[in-house]
Amino acid sequence: MSNTVALLGWSLPAIESMRSMDRPFVMVSFADFEPYAREHGIPFVAWNYNDWSERSNALQLKERLDPHGAELAVPLFEETVEWAGALNSLYRDDPRLLNRAYLCRNKAIMKRKALLAGFRVGLFEEVHTVEQVHQFMKRLNEAHLQLPGEEDAWVHLKPFSAAGTVGHKLLRSHASIDERVIPADFPCLVESHLPGLEFSCEAFIHDGKVRFLNITEYVKLGYSNFVPAGTQLEGQRDRIRAAIEKLARAFGIEYGMIHPEWFLTEDDELSFGEVACRIPGGHIFELIEAAHGFDPIQALVLCSDPKVTDDEIRAFFPSDEKTPEQYAGSVMVYPKPGRISRLEVPEELKEDPYFHSHTLISPHEHKVSDTREGFGNHYGTVFFQGTDPDRMRELLVHYQDTDFFA
Template identity: 25%
Template sequence: MPQAPSDHPHILILAGAGGLTLDNALGPAATVTGRLSVVYLHAWGPLDVSAVRATWEERFTGTWRDCADLDEAYRAVREIHGESPLDGIATFSELLIQPQADLAAELGLPGNPPEAVRAAQNKLLQRTALRDGGVLGMRFHAVRTAADLAPAAAEVGFPAVFKPAYGAASMQVRKVTSKEELQEAYDAAVAAAARSPFLIKEDVYLLEELLVGGEGWHADDRYADYVSVESLVQDGEVHHLGIVDKLALRHGYTEEGHVFPSALSPARQDAVTEHAGAAIRALGLRDGAVHTEVKLTPDGPRCIEVNARLGGPMGQIFGTASDHDIVASILRITAGLPVSPQANPLRAVCVRTIPGPDRPMRIGHIADLAEVRERFGCLGYVSMRFAAGAVVDPGRFPHLLSMLVTGEDVETCLANVTAVETALAIELRPADPEHVLFIDRIGYDAYRMPDGAPALDPDRYRVTLVTRPEVAGQARPGECAEVLALDINDHDLRDGLVETVHRRHGIDRVLVFTEALLLPGARLRERLRVAGDPVSRVAPFRDKPTMKRTAERHGLPVADWAAVDTAEQARPLLEKHGKIVLKPRDGSGSAGVWIVGSAGELRSLDADPDTDLTGYQAEQFIDAPMLHIDAVVHGGEPMATVTSRYLSSTLSHLTAEPLSSVTVGDPAVRARAEELTRQVIEAFAVRDQVLHLEAFLLDDGRLLFNEVACRAGGGGIIPMFQAVTGINLNEAMVRLALGERPTTGFERRESAGGFLMLYGRPGVVAGVDDAEVPREWLVERRVAAAPGSRFTPIGLAGGSLATYVVTGADEQQVRERMEFIRAHTTVRYQDDEGAGVTAR
């Protein structure tokens, strides 16, 4: 061991889990002193520290002690001080700053007052101190038991943030928007408390007001709406070394990266550092590094939290990006030596931290790290927590890896980050079969592969099927783990059973393709915090005003419209256009639609006690043929598109007239339809979905956007689409929802197709006479009621009594075949008035 001059300060590092590692601290320490002692705490499990100890022995004089618990560590520090008086005690671990402060105060060494550190580390005490110091006014409430949840919710309100009073790395920090979510967050935090790395065990949690970021601070959406201020405090004087920007949060509150220098303007940086300084002084911190996180709100900077320590990767960031060795400065402060108050940027640095999954996943693939390091000279380090094949437990580690990347400026640095991340090629796979909850109305047989196997492979997915009792038997033994047969429109029953399944087995993904259940399904995903489109992605496809505004905002032509809740509110639109359509804003299948052509008709609707127009939309009536464009979109690109023309009104079911549709043969119309589809994909940010788009074909050939749905069309569209493209839209919806490419190997018959739907009145079906129809024309013949059984119309366009799906060589042949079917098909039934009637 080398001999250090006696005038070198004797500094002790209290080391253990978390923060800057000891091996990264030894280099800076050597610039401050040659007398360095180490007390290494193994309270979180024994670690092999032989390599770092060997490095320490080569460079320093001093004493090394390995300690199993905190009491032993306290004794070791006192014994070392008794043998060779210490000039300072340092730590870089959040988990050890309280023992460090206690020992420094006990031994009369420079350091933060223990009560100030306690306030910095306990978020409840910190919020109280900042409030009492006039630095921050915000609502918060302590949660010590479940009984505190209700008063906390009443005082703070929603949305809010729930977090442990003692915490780091955003563990168990959750945004909550309801009492149910608050209860879930509390239960999860209590269950995880035993895994907390903090040596101080106190079951205290905090519900606090959600700080909302403001626009205009950063013009670049790659940045988050908060920053950190890295400061040094010596003898109560605060020196701000710099502001570190954060990459946008896309996985809850798990940090994704730190960028230095900051892109904020000088004036905004001054506002942030002034606020951070006030928070530091309010807590009474006097000696050491301070890491202050600040939210950039419309009302100015607001403190998120103050940490009486060096921020996680800030030692590496400042050591690489500036002329200031912040680690050496911390050691100098602990020994009472002066420090430089400035850090001048030399280059840009980003420490990228890639969040882990929200459920246990297996590392399926990662590139060879040595090759990646050799390939990229801008890569300072890459630290991967897991090897290929390992299972990532989100309850233990919030990140997969961290890496430090440099660049001559921030733009170059961020481009380098993207290049390195792409080269790493990390692939995650389910650790166990992924648990898919499937809420379905039409029956499991509709989602089968050409060989009859289910689209959800039971070897890859654990399936819980929630479906109607009438079709529950379609799931064969071994295909589903559970089949829950119930009224799927009974929201309370359905969601209650789903939440029970989630508590017992943990649901990973929710699939819903029924139009009326798309939004409830999205809400269920958000409540369970599982994979799939959230409400914000589904709403533009279900709420017609949102849909129209989205289309208009992106330059799509639409008919004149207005959201209404009464007939009177629709009068100006009627007077302007002479004829309007009234439809439910969240409707489907042409249910509840009214065509109004006069003020008298509008008054009649207003006077009808059975007609409620609350939640309706009024639109200009367009007297033009309507197209429906059905498309499969994968990766933002249309994989297959079929354009068809309705040959009769989509309201035919109201008058029991047939509804028919045929694929369009005109290449010019098809080209315009495909262009409109691309515009809709861009406007609605479609990545992986099946679309059912409706548009009017105007006299001049232009297309006028009507509506778009993020699911397969009804009637005969699914079998017709399969017959002309080889893609089954039901299977495609499943594949796309799982992030996979749809199968193209279904039976493909001819290049043109169409469908014919026959409707009827309520009654008992006597028979369907269509023996003259050539069966080779038909892709599908579907009769809703067998002879002798009852038929009851459902009030939707899809509720036909009989459906025929036809293919042909071209549009004209399909038209002729459908006309023949209509002329040679008779449905005989006894209606409810007792008369024997036929429908054709």
């Protein structure tokens, strides 16, 4: 049995993890990466994920993977989720696997599915024109019993299928709809703003059971988060676990990892945001490794494989019932709009006992645009480690607003 795993996407940490896992693998990504892969002896199949046609579909991809003995596909990035779904449908002869992948790729469908399963979700709608966005906001305002002069209700606009914050626009007024929404945004999803503490879960599921549940506390979406979550969220772990199990059941997820985002209000109401089936952004996997001490990419591969035994799974994961001693957090740094020339890392940061390391780069002098897609390219990340979640949160709040560039 070759049990080769095909990793869809390109990720050096994933390659590194696979190499130390002692399991055959093949990377499937754009041809641009081929020379590098060849140079470093990385098994590789070139594939253009953007081309889906008669001559470029999962059947052809499977043929290309067969010589490598692939029996399992694991998506690394959002855009490869349905390709993995299609391949696994073939490998396991279960056409519904592809549908489940699609479920994770369309935010409107997934929300409807969650609503049907009994989760609390925000009000949402699929829209095709600017006018429909105005209408949506108007109906929300009506529901909030808006009086003349009061602010409009907040509306989030998101593409149906994009990772994380890409294409996400927060519209705070009718005026901002006219200002920021462009024809290229449509069709897309609009939804009401969900209040509360935002967090994500990384639930490793094998044979339909949640084998390890990590809770990541978002300090600011797209900027900073830490693992494990602080006491308020960890105090709700049992409820959260129950919600995850319900979600996995409803979505029919038996193998792999899911990365849902939730909101917890002050009165402990839990709302469903969205769910993804690929490696989460925001360095969450790195933080999991630093806090919990296992390699989450290896965990993802193990849990994605039905042939892996229960014992193997049990031996791999630590218990998630006990909160680990080390908290690990990160802040992604974006330069403020304007001209920047030089990296200036504050001394107090470097001297802070919670400071672990950073990956900030000194940019060549250039102008940072004040418009950006999603949250734009970040210029590196600051990593923290420490034992007190409240201090961690405080530091992340402080440094997410610090200007690291002069």
